Amino acid sequence: MAPNEFHLSLEKVDFRKPTQVTDDTSILTLKNLVFEPLLRWKPGGLVSPALFKSWEHSPDGRLWTFHVRDHARFHDGEECLASHIIDFIDAILGSRDTFGMKWSYQRYLADTKIAARDSRTIEIWNPEPIAAILDIFTEFYVCRLAPNDEPIQGTGPHRVVEFDREAGRAVIERIEVEVEPKHIGLINHPQRIIATAEPSAEKRLSQVLLGEVDASLNLERVGRALDFTPDVQWGKATNTLSIIFYLNCQRGVFVAPEARLAVNHAVDTEALAREVFHGLAVPATTIVSPDHLGSQDAGLSPIPYDPAKARQLLSGFSTTEKTIVVRTPTYMPERAEAITAFVVASLEAVGFVVEVQVEPDRASYARQVGLDKNIGDMALFDSSPHSTFRVLDDKISSMTxxxxxxxxQDEETDTLIKLASNAIEECDRQRAYAQCLKQLQHNPPWLYLVHPTEVFAARTGIQGLNVDCKGVLNIG
Structure with missing residues (x-):
């Protein structure tokens, strides 16, 4: 390999349509090299400048003004203007996700007015305070279509020089761009990055061990315990993804808060992390990860494993009431059926009688769970937004x-969500969301399981590699 060339093995190589917001870590790794988010999300849930270099808001939090960074240009040389960004946002609001469902962004911004004050300034007005616009903008990676209709024209520190979706291969090269160093770091970046797709985690591991590639991502998906050999360097980080079971709060036993709390006491999440994830997961404490906004202030520990307490909480329910249907996909999350088997055994140990329904069509499963509310009594799912606001608004609030x-439905939770949504300053938002998270541990809507750990391996001697809590491999 050339000394300034870096070969990266990913589960998939793609950039997705401009309107396709994604949490796929392979795709996000590439997007972070080629594109810029409007704002950059930081662990803890706050944001920093990116394509928007600065912003300010009115005292009531209804008017927000964002300024495009100086010298922002797409890789074809065209200047990135406010009009490009507004068109990009409008396209997302009019599109659907990979499951064919409308993006929630349409609902968040339904009454919002977005306009260009000048070529480099965007104003956003909303009838209610909307500090959550900061969260939303961290998920928007601005790009344009190239002449071949591929979504590869970005403003980031690398440009795409080759891309073959079918072959699963992209070549990107570092460019010299006029940016402020705090926005995009170029130091220690290789000049040329070759990304190739290898769907098998076992083969990606073999590639890096044999020296065929410089680094491989998502090695936590290898179906066995990793030995973390010193022959390569390793990196890992706990992901913001939450693996959970939705509980049916509209009918059946889980309408009762006692039953929902009972299942959280019934599952030994430390054992789940150890036995199913080979130690590459950490127990969850509430609806979001320790890196979400409000989590640090909440300071929560996992609901303790206590099967005796679970049985006590369930003592007032009949066998008929404790006869439940548990639904599961076969993937997304990884190890879905093994997770379900572990949880089912735990529930049966405290008195539940369980029927398992497996749905192999993951896209159909998502529509069944989201649109049809067909979750049986419990349904395995993963919760991926790194915005606490989004998780609360999309999944918890009975107001929306x-x-x-x-x-x-929990009146106290809804009151706290409203207060958090109306908070404007960073410290106020942190405290308000912390109160929501505490209440949702006290009265859980879901069965909280784990947050998986992301793992990469790389050739020894390569510096500047790390994986962040969104699962993105940072290079340089």
Missing amino acids: KAVWWQGY
Whole structure:
């Protein structure tokens, strides 16, 4: 390999349509090299400048003004203007996700007015305070279509020089761009990055061990315990993804808060992390990860494993009431059926009688869970937004009753969500969301399981590699 060339093995190589927001770590790794988000999300849930270099808001939090960074240009040389960004946002608001469902962004911004004050300034007005616009903008990676209609024209520190979706291969090269160093770091970046797709985690591991590639991502998906050999360098980080079971709060036993709390006491999440994830996961404490906004202030520990407490909480329910249907996909999350088997055994140990329904069509499963609310009594799922606001608004609030809401109703929670949504300053938002997270541990809407750990391996001697808590491999 050339000394300034870096060969990266990913599960998939793609950039997706400009309107396709994604949490896929392979795709996000590439997007972070070629594109810029409007704002950059930081662990802890706050944001920093990116394509927007600065912003300010009115005292009431209804008017927000964002400024495009100086010298922002797409890789074809065209200047990135406010009009490009507004068109990009409008396209997302009019599109659907990979499952064919409308993006929640349409609902968040339904009454919002977005306009260019000048060529480099965007104003956003909303009838209610909307500090959550900061969260939303971290998910928008601005790009344009190239002449071949591929979504590869970005403003980031690398440009795409080759891309073959069918072959699963992309070549990107570092460019000299006029940016402020705090926005995009170019130091220690290789000049040329070759990304190739290898769907098999076992083969990606073999590639890096044999020296065929410089680094491989998502090695936590190898179906066995990793030995972390010193022959290569390793990196890992706990992901913001939450693996959970939705509980049917509209009908059946889980309408009762006692039953929902009982299942959280019934499952030994440390054992789940150890036995199913080979130690590459950490127990969850509430609806979001320790890196979400509000989590640090909440300071929560996992609900303790206590099967005796679970049986006590369930003592008032009949066998008929404790006869439940558990639904599961075969993937997304990884190890879905093994997770379900572990949880089912735990539930049966405290008195539940369980029927398992397996759905192999993952896209159909998502529509069944979201649109049809067909979750049986429990349904395995993963919760991926790194915005606490989004998780609450999409999945918990009975005021919005949005696509992933499963009937949970708690007046105290709704009051706290409203207060958090109206908070404007960083410290106020952190405290307000912390109160939501505490209440949702006290009265859980879901069965909280784990946050998986992302793992990469690389050739020894390569410096500047790390994986962040969104699962993105940072190079340089």
